[in-house]
Amino acid sequence: MARQEDMQIIEEKVTKSNGEVLYKRYSKGRLLGKGGFASVYEIISQDSKVLSAVKMMDKSALTKGRARQKLMSEVKIHKSLSHTNIVKFEHFFEDNDYVYIILEICTNQTLSDLLRRRKRLTELEIQCYLLQVLSALKYLHSHRVIHRDIKLGNIFLSDKMEIKMGDFGLATKLEFDGERKRTICGTPNYIAPEILDGRFGHSYEVDIWSFGVLMYTMLIGKPPFETSDVKTTYRRIRMNAYSFPESVQISAESKDLIERILIIDPTARPSLTEIGQHGFFAKNLIPKLMPTSTLAVPPTPVYMRQFEKNPSLRPLSRGRDISVGKSPRSNSHKDTDRSTGKKNESNRPTSRERASSRDKAYSGSHSGSATKKNATASNYILTTEGPKIWIKKWVDYSAKYGVGYALSNGCTGVYFNDTTKIISDRDGTIFQYFSRRDRSAEETFVEYSLGNFPAEMQKKVTLLMHFRKHLTIEDLVETYENPLTHVKKWISTSHAMIFRLSNKVVQVHFTDKSELMLCSTNKIVVYVNKNGEISTYALATAMENNNKEMTKRLKYTKEILTTMLQNPAQSRNLAKNE
Numbered sequence: 001m002a003r004q005e006d007m008q009i010i011e012e013k014v015t016k017s018n019g020e021v022l023y024k025r026y027s028k029g030r031l032l033g034k035g036g037f038a039s040v041y042e043i044i045s046q047d048s049k050v051l052s053a054v055k056m057m058d059k060s061a062l063t064k065g066r067a068r069q070k071l072m073s074e075v076k077i078h079k080s081l082s083h084t085n086i087v088k089f090e091h092f093f094e095d096n097d098y099v100y101i102i103l104e105i106c107t108n109q110t111l112s113d114l115l116r117r118r119k120r121l122t123e124l125e126i127q128c129y130l131l132q133v134l135s136a137l138k139y140l141h142s143h144r145v146i147h148r149d150i151k152l153g154n155i156f157l158s159d160k161m162e163i164k165m166g167d168f169g170l171a172t173k174l175e176f177d178g179e180r181k182r183t184i185c186g187t188p189n190y191i192a193p194e195i196l197d198g199r200f201g202h203s204y205e206v207d208i209w210s211f212g213v214l215m216y217t218m219l220i221g222k223p224p225f226e227t228s229d230v231k232t233t234y235r236r237i238r239m240n241a242y243s244f245p246e247s248v249q250i251s252a253e254s255k256d257l258i259e260r261i262l263i264i265d266p267t268a269r270p271s272l273t274e275i276g277q278h279g280f281f282a283k284n285l286i287p288k289l290m291p292t293s294t295l296a297v298p299p300t301p302v303y304m305r306q307f308e309k310n311p312s313l314r315p316l317s318r319g320r321d322i323s324v325g326k327s328p329r330s331n332s333h334k335d336t337d338r339s340t341g342k343k344n345e346s347n348r349p350t351s352r353e354r355a356s357s358r359d360k361a362y363s364g365s366h367s368g369s370a371t372k373k374n375a376t377a378s379n380y381i382l383t384t385e386g387p388k389i390w391i392k393k394w395v396d397y398s399a400k401y402g403v404g405y406a407l408s409n410g411c412t413g414v415y416f417n418d419t420t421k422i423i424s425d426r427d428g429t430i431f432q433y434f435s436r437r438d439r440s441a442e443e444t445f446v447e448y449s450l451g452n453f454p455a456e457m458q459k460k461v462t463l464l465m466h467f468r469k470h471l472t473i474e475d476l477v478e479t480y481e482n483p484l485t486h487v488k489k490w491i492s493t494s495h496a497m498i499f500r501l502s503n504k505v506v507q508v509h510f511t512d513k514s515e516l517m518l519c520s521t522n523k524i525v526v527y528v529n530k531n532g533e534i535s536t537y538a539l540a541t542a543m544e545n546n547n548k549e550m551t552k553r554l555k556y557t558k559e560i561l562t563t564m565l566q567n568p569a570q571s572r573n574l575a576k577n578e
């Protein structure tokens, strides 16, 4: 039998109705994770080029009747579901050795991985995620499906940061609404007391209990009944023995909701609709999706402030003091509440450009010529030692406004002629603006959402959006950093364009299309010759190398960097003076 790890291609034998046999091929990629029975890998269909996840199960582990029967029940239930907050079941097939389930891929892992990195989440994030979990649960229960294993590790995040509920291995479908289930199942920390009791069976309310455990865990950082052994955990669940640690400050609304849900008597727990209407979800506006930066760091106070229902007029600052005003187009558009279908007032961030006539006139004056100017693209591709974030494309529009660029992580930025800098995140939901109060002052930055920023920044934001639209890139590299990596300085000469990035990378594009990357954090030089061949050197000894082409360019770069350091304030085009 082919070992799972060694298989590069997965073949699916398809027998057509006329008896003709076809083979669908998939390329197997990296391991995404392992569960009790399954290993999950990235997979690309060779026909459609669609990237998915494949859950592979060794058939020898499925020999016992029950295991196979359980798998078949998982497939049958999952296949029948279609909801934006549920991992999409794409396909199922088997060969002699394995069973394969092809699923929608969730590139941002699970809420369990998120909590491991972040320890605890903010209430804004919890509201955003739980509303989506509620929506998935409403869908499941209305189709008579009980999930029975709601936990952080079974809630995935898509590349857009959308919640996707997965793992239907313990799910069950009721024949009729009043049916009671008797199988003991669930994950110890999240299991409902009526499942442990077993006398009266259980129903939909077990998912509501687990929802309460989920909320507590995200808020406090560990599950409410957790102990070092399962028996004690079960005893505590039966006695409903949990408390809120004083060391963690939480709102009265969140505590109240958890206390209403974690109740021994299942009939006394609130319904999904009642949970959605609880004050916890009404105290502020709730973003539809969180920005990807929150995978690593909490949302910034400036970001969170836009969701306050009655924002005070107090200007907020981050880092050193820069006040944040309100844009004339700060939104008060209507949004539809996912769970209730009702319209509610919201000022959720939006990446839509809703330019006023003034903006249009402005963009009209520059956009034509800016798009005519061709972008330059880098030939560097991700290497193990080289930079993870680099400029993939750029346009020198400094004759009028500045230099626009797209980074390998999907962020778009502009270095303006007045030395201010702007950089949007990958999704275009937020941007950071870097400036100095005066020439001698230190640079500071402020984060805004695309839906809410000071009116005086309108022109700069319009330009940013313009570059974002035209400098599209593929094959994004996932990275999380704050502040966002951006161009700190550039210089253009008759031989090269040189960028200094805030991640301590110097990136040089020579006119003959060769490139150099100097990474000072790991002291590496990457050279991409004009044919796109990549070689890597240690920075300290790179000059002693016999690659003459490279050493010549490195020497030139060092000279230009010295010039750059001597003129700290302004980025410019030196070609005219040469």
Ligand SMILES: Nc1ncnc2c1ncn2[C@@H]1O[C@H](COP(=O)(O)OP(=O)(O)OP(=O)(O)O)[C@@H](O)[C@H]1O
Pocket (backbone or CB within 6 Å): 032, 033, 034, 035, 036, 037, 038, 039, 040, 053, 055, 087, 103, 104, 105, 106, 107, 109, 110, 153, 156, 166, 167, 169
């Ligand atoms: N759709 C997906 N996209 C990305 N990663 C996934 C996906 N499904 C599963 N994974 C990864 O694979 C791991 C194992 O998957 P899963 O939990 O479904 O397997 P399992 O054998 O049913 O696990 P368990 O024993 O926890 O029930 C997950 O923790 C996750 O890291």
